[in-house]
Amino acid sequence: MSTKTDAEIKFELSCPTPLPAKDTILLGHGSGGKLSAELIRDIFLPAFQNPVLARLDDQAIVNVNGQRLAITTDSFVVKPLFFPGGNIGSLAVHGTVNDLAMGGATPLFLSAAFIIEEGFSMDELRRVVSSLRQAAAEAGVQVVTGDTKVVEKGKGDGLFINTTGIGLVPEGVDLSADRARPGDKVILSGSIGDHGIAILAQREGLEFETQIQSDSAALHTLVAEILGATSNITLTATPALRCMRDPTRGGVSSTLNEIAERSRVGIELVESSLPIHEEVRGACELLGLDPLYVANEGKLIAIVAPEAADAVLQAIRHHPLGAEAQIIGTVHKENPGLVTMRTPFGTTRIVDMLAGDQLPRIC
Amino acid sequence: MKYLDEYRDHRIARALAAEIVQSTTRPWVLMEICGGQTHTIMRYGIDELLPRGIELVHGPGCPVCVTPLETVDKAIALALHPEVILVSYGDMLRVPGSHSDLFRAKAQGADVRIAYSPTEAVKIARSNPDRKVVFLAIGFETTAPANAMAAWQAKREGLTNFSLLVSHVLVPPAIRALMVSGNNRVQGFIAPGHVCTVMGCKEYESLVRDFRVPIVVGGFEPVDILEAVLMLIRQLEAGEARMENQYVRSVSYQGNVPAQQIMTEVFEVADQKWRGIGSIPQSGLRLREEYAAYDADRIFDLGEMTVDEPAECISAQVLQGLKKPTDCPAFGMRCTPENPLGAPMVSTEGACAAYYHYRRHAVAK
Numbered sequence: 001m002s003t004k005t006d007a008e009i010k011f012e013l014s015c016p017t018p019l020p021a022k023d024t025i026l027l028g029h030g031s032g033g034k035l036s037a038e039l040i041r042d043i044f045l046p047a048f049q050n051p052v053l054a055r056l057d058d059q060a061i062v063n064v065n066g067q068r069l070a071i072t073t074d075s076f077v078v079k080p081l082f083f084p085g086g087n088i089g090s091l092a093v094h095g096t097v098n099d100l101a102m103g104g105a106t107p108l109f110l111s112a113a114f115i116i117e118e119g120f121s122m123d124e125l126r127r128v129v130s131s132l133r134q135a136a137a138e139a140g141v142q143v144v145t146g147d148t149k150v151v152e153k154g155k156g157d158g159l160f161i162n163t164t165g166i167g168l169v170p171e172g173v174d175l176s177a178d179r180a181r182p183g184d185k186v187i188l189s190g191s192i193g194d195h196g197i198a199i200l201a202q203r204e205g206l207e208f209e210t211q212i213q214s215d216s217a218a219l220h221t222l223v224a225e226i227l228g229a230t231s232n233i234t235l236t237a238t239p240a241l242r243c244m245r246d247p248t249r250g251g252v253s254s255t256l257n258e259i260a261e262r263s264r265v266g267i268e269l270v271e272s273s274l275p276i277h278e279e280v281r282g283a284c285e286l287l288g289l290d291p292l293y294v295a296n297e298g299k300l301i302a303i304v305a306p307e308a309a310d311a312v313l314q315a316i317r318h319h320p321l322g323a324e325a326q327i328i329g330t331v332h333k334e335n336p337g338l339v340t341m342r343t344p345f346g347t348t349r350i351v352d353m354l355a356g357d358q359l360p361r362i363c
Numbered sequence: 364m365k366y367l368d369e370y371r372d373h374r375i376a377r378a379l380a381a382e383i384v385q386s387t388t389r390p391w392v393l394m395e396i397c398g399g400q401t402h403t404i405m406r407y408g409i410d411e412l413l414p415r416g417i418e419l420v421h422g423p424g425c426p427v428c429v430t431p432l433e434t435v436d437k438a439i440a441l442a443l444h445p446e447v448i449l450v451s452y453g454d455m456l457r458v459p460g461s462h463s464d465l466f467r468a469k470a471q472g473a474d475v476r477i478a479y480s481p482t483e484a485v486k487i488a489r490s491n492p493d494r495k496v497v498f499l500a501i502g503f504e505t506t507a508p509a510n511a512m513a514a515w516q517a518k519r520e521g522l523t524n525f526s527l528l529v530s531h532v533l534v535p536p537a538i539r540a541l542m543v544s545g546n547n548r549v550q551g552f553i554a555p556g557h558v559c560t561v562m563g564c565k566e567y568e569s570l571v572r573d574f575r576v577p578i579v580v581g582g583f584e585p586v587d588i589l590e591a592v593l594m595l596i597r598q599l600e601a602g603e604a605r606m607e608n609q610y611v612r613s614v615s616y617q618g619n620v621p622a623q624q625i626m627t628e629v630f631e632v633a634d635q636k637w638r639g640i641g642s643i644p645q646s647g648l649r650l651r652e653e654y655a656a657y658d659a660d661r662i663f664d665l666g667e668m669t670v671d672e673p674a675e676c677i678s679a680q681v682l683q684g685l686k687k688p689t690d691c692p693a694f695g696m697r698c699t700p701e702n703p704l705g706a707p708m709v710s711t712e713g714a715c716a717a718y719y720h721y722r723r724h725a726v727a728k
Contacts, residue, residue, distance in 0.1 A: 024467060024470045024471065025470060026466050026467065026469075026470050027466065027469070027470075028466065034701055035701070204479065278364065281364060282364055285364065285367065287479075288711065335724050338724055340724060343373075343406075343407050343408060344371070344373035345373045345376055345377070345407050345408055345409075345412060345585065346373070346377075346408075347407060347408025347409075347411045347412070348408065348724075348725075349405070349406055349407075349408060349721040349722065350720060350721050350722065350723060350724055352719075352720045352721075354700075355457075355700045355701040356457070356466075
């Protein structure tokens, strides 16, 4: 047993921990930021540890009789339930289909579980179910099983939906967030922040000159184009397409921070290359939010080898959901785990992962 | 965005930076008062564009940072009261009190709601007549008119379930306190454009006269900051001390007179405690006697709380421009936005948060 010197003991005493950070669940634990990551690391991973889960990708990929199955699950608690560009029903399909697609999988089947609050309008439920059905049909997936629970009035928030999805990963496709390598390009499939701002504007009753629409959409056909564009490019060691992610809650920033962390690389963005719609920029200015942290539901980020960057960019731009795609940054070996951004002023700043949700500022 | 993009134009910014380099012959220490300006400087790397001799130190203008710990504790105590709905600007929720913060109070069942404007809190009071709605009315002169308006509106409507927990601070007395403090290093000030939009620039003339210190009212975009720096440098190099207005697109000499009138009707000037700095005479606002029925401090028995800051936090020196956040041994190690020791690490306008979010890679090198 070692004895501490006076200096060491003093040092500890002068380090007050102001708040017990881990005794209760805060809303920030669900934000997709650092608190969410802590929760997964401290509570969930140790409980269920296995190599498939440890990859921490948007979907699990498991081998069953020689077939690679992708599985993912997602719960939808969006408020308001109906927003410009979609509703909780279409979102529940797009979110899960996209998590499958980001692993390169072809989405096949969905489950849908409904947690409904007593007193919820039957008509609204019909409308939600109808758009869920339509979104599933458009995405080419079937809802093959489901569940219904009703909770007492006041014990839910109208309606929550959980969907689980199953898909098949084609041969030769092998994507993961730990594959980014120095020199790789970061491609973003289109404008950022549309979904989050559409929801916020609806929730807060904000009106802008043109209504901001959520970008909620199924991305699997766009993914198919990307896989097609990279299948002919053969590199010696690793596949040209390293990984794909959809930057949902926590936005582009959180997604890239996760990739930088998992791959132990730095990522540098170029601020002037970020596609952001004018109305979204304006709304973010007004609300004191940074679009890099605002949620998207119909965009993807692809990390690709430099040799494949142009081909992938062109493939994305040819797709109706990718017309505004841009190369927004480069992977490098400096500052592993950190995302930085080159400003138009020639200076560099960090694009940090937030602890919890973005908070509107005072003035 | 019109009226915004031109103030973020890097060509204009570089031209201004070049002019600053040409105009500077000696080192100067300048302070930007407002935390919003600090964040612009860090976010765009404005300090990197300036000549080495020009040091920007960061002022006390972060409303969240200077709100006393006691006020945060009182807000939490009120929020935990079952009949109370506590409404606050979003920024305040993560600020640590002595034992908890409003997010944790919310997780314990407190009804804490975020509002963009205090008039939303009045609306909540109107539609919840059986609950007591308290708005956490903090900030500088910028937020005071809207907070005053909420009290005025509640009084006019005869609402009996609405009150304000007030912690309002004023900029000019803080500048005065810095100038007389004895360890002041600041040779020129960039005054906060939003505060002056309300109050005008006339208030700053007496400071310029009394201390022979140049003050330029500045905006919040990169070009604004650089132009304000240039205006200060030109004065300093010429040995002048004048009040100038860079932010003319928003600030007039008289300011927003109707806003000032509602402030004066509802609030009166009082001594005020600043978190990290201490009490500054006549540097805050409190509700007038006529509005006592809307003063949460008076209608709830909150008592007088005095609490100590964590010993290691140097926010006092940071808020007075005496030290940089990175001078703190706890910076980025024992003090982070997830586990903050002091408010400047939490707020979107806090200097420590600005350094942490935008620059810690440069610090590490």
